[in-house]
Amino acid sequence: MTEPxxxxxxxxxxxxxxRVSRRQLLGLFGAGAAGAAVGxxxxxxxxxxxxxxxxxxxxxxAAYPFHGAHQAGIVTPAQDRLHFATFDVSTTLxxxxxxxxxxxxxxxxxxxxxxxxxxxxxxxxxSDYAPPADTGEALGLPASGLTITFGFGPTLFxxxxxxxxxxxxxxxxxxxxxxxxxxxxxxxxxxxxxLCIQACADDPQVAVHAIRNLSRIAFxxxxxxxxxxxxxxxxxxxxxxxxxxxxxxxxxxxxxxxAEETKDVAEHVWVAASDEPAxxxxxxxxxxxxxRMIIENWDRVQLGEQEMLVGRSKGSGAPLSGGTEFxxxxxxxxxxxxxxLIDPASHVRLAHPTGNGGARMLRRGYNFVDGNDELGRLxxxxxxxxxxxxxxxxxxxxxxxAADGLNEYxxxxxxxxFAVPGxxxxxxxxxxxxxx
Amino acid sequence: MNRRVLAASAAATVFALxxxxxxxxxxxxxxxxxxxxxxxxxxxVDTANAGAVTFALENTGTDVNEFEILxxxxxxxxxxxxxxxxxxxxxxxxxxxxxxxYTACKFQxxxxxxxxxxFTVTGEASEVSADxxxxxxxxxxxxxxxVRSQASELLPLVEQLAAAYAVxxxxxARELFATTRVPYERIEPTAEAFGDLDPKIDFREVxxxxxxxxxxxxxxxxxxxxxPAQGDLNSDGQDAFxxxxxxxxxxxxxxxxxxxxxxxxxxxxxxxxxFSVSLSDISNGAIALLxxxxxxxxxxxxxxxxxxxxxxxxxxxQGAYVAFGAVRALxxxxxxxxxxxxxxxxxxxxxxxxxxxxxxxxxxxxVDYAELTDADKKALSDQVNALxxxxxxxxxxxxxx
Numbered sequence: 001m002t003e004p005x006x007x008x009x010x011x012x013x014x015x016x017x018x019r020v021s022r023r024q025l026l027g028l029f030g031a032g033a034a035g036a037a038v039g040x041x042x043x044x045x046x047x048x049x050x051x052x053x054x055x056x057x058x059x060x061x062a063a064y065p066f067h068g069a070h071q072a073g074i075v076t077p078a079q080d081r082l083h084f085a086t087f088d089v090s091t092t093l094x095x096x097x098x099x100x101x102x103x104x105x106x107x108x109x110x111x112x113x114x115x116x117x118x119x120x121x122x123x124x125x126x127s128d129y130a131p132p133a134d135t136g137e138a139l140g141l142p143a144s145g146l147t148i149t150f151g152f153g154p155t156l157f158x159x160x161x162x163x164x165x166x167x168x169x170x171x172x173x174x175x176x177x178x179x180x181x182x183x184x185x186x187x188x189x190x191x192x193x194x195l196c197i198q199a200c201a202d203d204p205q206v207a208v209h210a211i212r213n214l215s216r217i218a219f220x221x222x223x224x225x226x227x228x229x230x231x232x233x234x235x236x237x238x239x240x241x242x243x244x245x246x247x248x249x250x251x252x253x254x255x256x257x258x259a260e261e262t263k264d265v266a267e268h269v270w271v272a273a274s275d276e277p278a279x280x281x282x283x284x285x286x287x288x289x290x291x292r293m294i295i296e297n298w299d300r301v302q303l304g305e306q307e308m309l310v311g312r313s314k315g316s317g318a319p320l321s322g323g324t325e326f327x328x329x330x331x332x333x334x335x336x337x338x339x340x341l342i343d344p345a346s347h348v349r350l351a352h353p354t355g356n357g358g359a360r361m362l363r364r365g366y367n368f369v370d371g372n373d374e375l376g377r378l379x380x381x382x383x384x385x386x387x388x389x390x391x392x393x394x395x396x397x398x399x400x401x402a403a404d405g406l407n408e409y410x411x412x413x414x415x416x417x418f419a420v421p422g423x424x425x426x427x428x429x430x431x432x433x434x435x436x
Numbered sequence: 437m438n439r440r441v442l443a444a445s446a447a448a449t450v451f452a453l454x455x456x457x458x459x460x461x462x463x464x465x466x467x468x469x470x471x472x473x474x475x476x477x478x479x480x481v482d483t484a485n486a487g488a489v490t491f492a493l494e495n496t497g498t499d500v501n502e503f504e505i506l507x508x509x510x511x512x513x514x515x516x517x518x519x520x521x522x523x524x525x526x527x528x529x530x531x532x533x534x535x536x537x538y539t540a541c542k543f544q545x546x547x548x549x550x551x552x553x554x555f556t557v558t559g560e561a562s563e564v565s566a567d568x569x570x571x572x573x574x575x576x577x578x579x580x581x582x583v584r585s586q587a588s589e590l591l592p593l594v595e596q597l598a599a600a601y602a603v604x605x606x607x608x609a610r611e612l613f614a615t616t617r618v619p620y621e622r623i624e625p626t627a628e629a630f631g632d633l634d635p636k637i638d639f640r641e642v643x644x645x646x647x648x649x650x651x652x653x654x655x656x657x658x659x660x661x662x663x664p665a666q667g668d669l670n671s672d673g674q675d676a677f678x679x680x681x682x683x684x685x686x687x688x689x690x691x692x693x694x695x696x697x698x699x700x701x702x703x704x705x706x707x708x709x710x711f712s713v714s715l716s717d718i719s720n721g722a723i724a725l726l727x728x729x730x731x732x733x734x735x736x737x738x739x740x741x742x743x744x745x746x747x748x749x750x751x752x753x754q755g756a757y758v759a760f761g762a763v764r765a766l767x768x769x770x771x772x773x774x775x776x777x778x779x780x781x782x783x784x785x786x787x788x789x790x791x792x793x794x795x796x797x798x799x800x801x802x803v804d805y806a807e808l809t810d811a812d813k814k815a816l817s818d819q820v821n822a823l824x825x826x827x828x829x830x831x832x833x834x835x836x837x
Contacts, residue, residue, distance in 0.1 A: 090818065092787060129716075130832030220784065220822025223814070 062202070063143035066113040070270065070282050070423045071430070073147030074362065074387050075259035077238040079200040082230030082366040083207040084288065084383065085215065086193025086416060087222040089156065095165045099435055101221045105150065105197075105214055106429040115143030118213045135216070137209050144203035148210055150430045151286045151418025156194040170434060172277050174285065174391050175419045182402040183412050190290055190414030193225045198286070198385065200364075204231065226414070228290060230366020230383045237364060243317060243325065247293050247367050247380050248409075250310050251317035254325055255352070257362040268360045269387050271422075279433035282422025284387040287394045290368075290414030293381040298409045309405040311346030319348060343405075350400045359396045361388040381410075391417060467492040467527060470539070472501045472520060477541030477551025484532065486559040491528045495520045502542040504549065505530055510538050511630050511705065518545060532557045546647055571766040572715055579718045579762040580711070583623050586755075587703040590619040594699045598692035601657050604685065610661050614744035617654060618798060620699075621748045622755030624728065625721035626713065627702055636698045640740065641680070642672040652694050655739075660688065662741035671737045715763060719831045722759035725752040726824040734817050736805045746802035749816075750792055757785050760827070766834045774833050777826055784823035791819045 064072045089098060108118045117123060123136030157163075157171035177192075199210040208229070215224050234246045235253030239260045246252040257264050266272070273281040298306070307314055311329065319329030321341045329348055333341045342349055353360050364387065369380040386394055401407070421431040467490040471478040474497040495501050499522060505515040514537060515530035534557050540549030593616040600609040620627065620638065628634040635644070637653045644651035660683050664676035683691060705711060713721075732738040733749040760781055767774040795812075796802035808816075 090822070127832040127837050129835050129837050131828045216825070219825040220818075223818040223821070 062145040063115055064113065064145060064147050066110040066148070066424070067426050068423045070284075071147075071149045071420060072113065073149035073198055073200050074269065074284060074364070074420070075237055075265060076145075076147050076200070077241055077259070078233040078235055078364055079145045079147070079207075080202045080231075080233055081200065081204040081207050082233075082383065082385075083199045083204070083211040083227065084196065084230070084385070085199075085211045085227035086153070086196040086225045086288075087215075087218060088225045089164070089194045089222045090220065091164075093164075093221050095167075095435070097221060098165050099429065101218060102150075102431055103429040104217050106424060108214060108217055109148040109150075109210070109430075110424075112210050112213070113143060113146050113148060115141070115146070118217070135209065135212055137212075138206050141203060141206055141209075144201040144206040146199065146201040146206050146210060148214075149198040149200075149286075149420060151196040151198070151420040152431060152434070153193045153195065153416065153418050155192065159194075167434060170277055170279060172280055172285075172419050175417065178287070178391070178415055178417055179395060181398050181412065183407045183410055184415070185292075185411045185413055186415055187413050190226050191416050193416055193418075195222060196286070196288070196416065196418045204229070228288075228368060228383050228414075229370070230368050232367040234365040234367055234382055235363040237362060246365075246382055247295055247369075248298055248306070248310070248406075250306075250312060250314055251325065252365070252382075253363050254312075254317055255348075255360075257360050264360065265362070268389055268393065269362045271389055275389070279431075279436070280419055280421060281433075284362075284389065284420045285391045285394075286418045286420050287384070287386050287388070287391065288414070288416045288418070289384040289412050291382045291384050292379070292411040292413050294377070294409045294411070295380050296377050301409075308343050309346060311342045311348030320346075345403050345405050347401070347404050347406050350404050351397055356396045356400055359393040361386040361393050361397070387420065466490060469494070470503060470541075471496065472503065472541050473497045474499065474501075474543050475550060477503070477539065477549075477553070479539045479553060479555065482554060483556045483558060486532060486534045486557050486561060488529050489532050489557070491517075491530070492525070493517060493520050493528055494525045495522055497522055497543065499544050502545045503528060504540050504542060505532070505555070506538040506540060506549070506552075506631075508536040508538070509705070509708075509710070510549075510552065512711075513629055513631060533561050534559055546649065568766070568769065571769055575715060575718060575762040575766055576713060579713060579759060582758050582762070583626050583706050583713070586619040586623045587699075587706045590616075591696075591699055591703050593619065595696055597657070598696050601661065602689050602692035604688070606661055609657070610742070613654075613658060613661060613742055614739075614747040614801075615798065617744075618747060618751040620654075621728075621751035622758070623706075624752070624755070625724040626706065626717075628724075629717070630702065630705055633698060633702055633705075637695065637702070640671065640738070642670055642674075645672075645679070652691055653698070654695065655741075656683075656691050657695070658739065659741050662743075664741065671740045715766070715834060716831055718759045719763050719834055722756040722763075722830065723824070723827055725756035725759070726820065726827055728752050730817070730820050730824060734813060734820060736813075739805070743804035743806050744802070745805040746792065746795055747798065750798055750802070753785070753788055753792065756827070760785070760830065763830065763834050767830060770833055770836060777829055777833055780826045781823065781830065784819070784826060788816075788819045788823050791816055 064076055066072060089101075093101070111118060117134040117139075119133040121133045123132045123134040123139055126133055152175075154171065154175050154177060156165070156167070157175070158168040163169075197211060197214055199207045199214075201207040201210070211227065233244050235256050236243050237256060237259055239258045243251040243254050257268050259265065269284055271280045271283045271285075275281070301309075303314065307320060312319055317325035318327060319342060321327075321330035321333040329342055329352065331340065331342050331344075331349055331352070331354070335341050349355065364385045366383045366385070367380075368383050369378055371379055373379050388394055404410075421434065424430050424432075468484065469480045469492045471480075472493060472495040479491070491503065493503050501520045503517045503520060504513055506512060507514050514532070515528075517526065517528040520526060537555040537557060538549075538552055539555045540552045542548075543550055593612070597609055597612040597616045600606075600612060624634070624638070627637065635647065635649060635653075638655070639647070639649070639651060639653060640655045641651050641659065659680070663682055664670075666677070668676040670676050670678070729749055729752045733745045733752065736743070736745050738748050739745045764778050764782075767778045795808070
């Protein structure tokens with residue numbers, strides 16, 4: 001783990017056990033030796049965290065293996081940029097056609113993750129009389145930590161009572177449309193989808209290139225339903241990463257499940273071999289929510305109230321019960337007047353595992369700003385992505401959040417759920433076990 | 437196929453009659469330099485050997501320019517390099533068969549050709565196998581006949597429409613408008629090859645304004661027949677009444693006569709004995725028709741005031757299908773890959789026609805495009821993509837490069 005890999009070599013592997021623990025890492029930082037000692041093995045995230053520099057030189061060169069026990073892009077240290085897209089499969093496609101599409105997507109994704117063009121001929125190597133196979137905007141760019149993660153929506157298994165692909169009986173029982181939640185203001189055109197692709201990279205051009213080319217490959221077989229760009233990660237998925245901030249200006253994802261916590265990852269993120277259905281073993285459930293933040297109103301809230309609503313200090317991220325960012329919040333702690341230091345309706349209290357039957361999830365969200373609305377407010381917010389062993393984990397927490405004081409500044413406008421198949425072995429296509 | 441193989445095989449297999457592009461990176465030492473200025477277009481020599489002819493363009497002028505190779509009628513554009521910006525040096529390769537041509541530039545890419553000069557190509561026509569030649573000849577014969585038949589259909593329809601419009605019989609003219617355009621939309625890429633004819637016949641107001649030319653033709657008539665209400669916007673987001681007023685009777689007469697004149701000229705040009713098209717003209721024409729659909733019709737921008745976009749849509753698709761049909765046997769002669777491509781294109785044409793049939797037909801009429809929901813448009817767009825993607829491979833397949 002601590003052997004440095006040569007620059008440009010595949011370094012970090014999301015599935016690696018025995019990652020450097022946070023304690024060790026902090027120690028290393030203290031010694032000023034983080035870069036050298038941790039090296040490329042712990043990856044881009046370390047470089048960023050250690051230097052505080054923007055993801056640039058070192059990070060951009062990172063390449064994560066596409067094949068493995070789990071799909072990349074889940075416990076992989078969260079990259080800086082996102083392009084997420086969902087697709088509807090054409091009504092003309094049959095089972096073989098769907099498998100053909102998944103095969104083509106898998107082949108292309110495996111190449112893209114290595115920093116290669118979508119096919120051998122690429123953008124400029126083909127006939128002058130045919131359109132280029134690759135769209136070309138990523139020519140000369142490194143892999144930039146690109147991961148491509150595929151998911152299957154409930155409607156892939158059955159839509160309108162029709163079992164289009166002979167897989168209705170294999171639909172995971174828990175893979176159904178999410179229930180209605182307080183704060184929902186869903187726009188149908190920003191939700192659902194038969195298939196999804198999450199492309200994350202440290203260079204936005206690389207992430208967009210992936211979605212663009214995969215969409216193109218699907219023309220006539222599946223068409224883009226909705227898509228979302230994210231410009232800044234709002235979660236850390238590795239203890240090697242600094243906790244980023246969301247558009248409320250608060251550190252987000254402090255208590256996230258981290259890749260290094262292998263026991264927690266196994267318990268909360270991956271569908272186990274003993275879970276049903278068997279074809280989803282090693283996979284996960286992905287919940288995507290486009291959460292609009294009414295930031296103009298939020299920005300008028302007094303600092304003390306902002307911190308009370310969140311339950312953490314805005315500067316350090318420490319819980320209002322005291323300590324530092326990673327100190328466990330103490331919900332019993334009271335101030336001199338006998339009132340709880342952490343408000344019972346605060347976000348940290350309501351979202352905390354202790355109040356949710358221990359439910360945790362791996363959050364992997366991104367900030368977004370998509371221009372502005374008709375009132376001249378930024379169309380900004382959090383594109384929430386979470387991976388969990390069961391959708392119930394998300395549902396439990398989201399129900400608790402019905403009382404969240406932050407809701408006054410939030411609107412859930414998009415929602416989707418997907419089953420994310422397990423890892424892909426060389427020669428296989430994504431979800432192969434589902435069609436076996 | 438990699439570039440090296442491409443270059444080696446191009447000379448032997450490219451048998452387009454007049455194909456332009458960037459194929460066959462000819463020895464740059466043989467490149468013919470072209471000095472482009474705002475008022476000049478100096479081509480270093482006036483002859484070349486048949487095959488891939490490379491022109492080394494340099495624009496030393498003050499604004500964007502365009503280099504054109506015209507057929508001996510000085511009208512048909514055999515090859516062109518657009519958007520040559522000031523200070524830019526760029527190579528342009530045209531595949532030229534023996535014959536007489538003209539070279540010219542077009543300052544700011546509009547108006548009359550600048551520096552028109554004769555250019556002669558000598559030598560042997562490129563060799564092709566007898567079988568391919570037969571299929572190729574057949575494709576050209578078929579497609580030429582189609583273009584001529586459509587131009588012949590178009591002329592009397594335009595005369596009727598123009599007559600009704602000119603005398604102010606708007607109800608009759610509105611009735612005729614969409615169906616009159618059908619033969620034109622079927623062969624639009626051919627008309628577009630005649631330099632300034634298509635702009636006169638078929639430019640939308642926003643195109644004409646942007647290009648700084650007088651706005652005439654079908655769409656001028658359309659706006660009189662379906663006049664905007666106060667507050668309506670044009671497709672470019674500007675007020676519909678900006679620089680526009682309903683035509684006076686005299687103006688109507690002029691626009692009606694102008695359209696008949698331009699369409700008559702189109703008819704004469706395509707029915708002339710020496711008019712021909714190349715294989716790549718045909719297959720690129722099919723691709724271009726689908727591009728027309730994807731760019732203008734699917735957004736409803738083509739027939740902004742009348743909402744008759746689906747007529748154009750259907751006509752474009754029909755024209756593309758005929759063009760595809762003309763070269764289909766040739767594509768199928770290129771092995772399994774060509775056969776599969778042809779089958780895929782054919783199947784996607786069928787699906788697109790079925791999708792269109794849900795909204796009407798050319799005989800029975802189509803619904804106003806405004807009646808389609810976004811979901812309807814997306815479904816059509818998906819089907820256009822499904823067809824356009826394999827169709828975009830057609831030229832490469834039939835040329836074998």
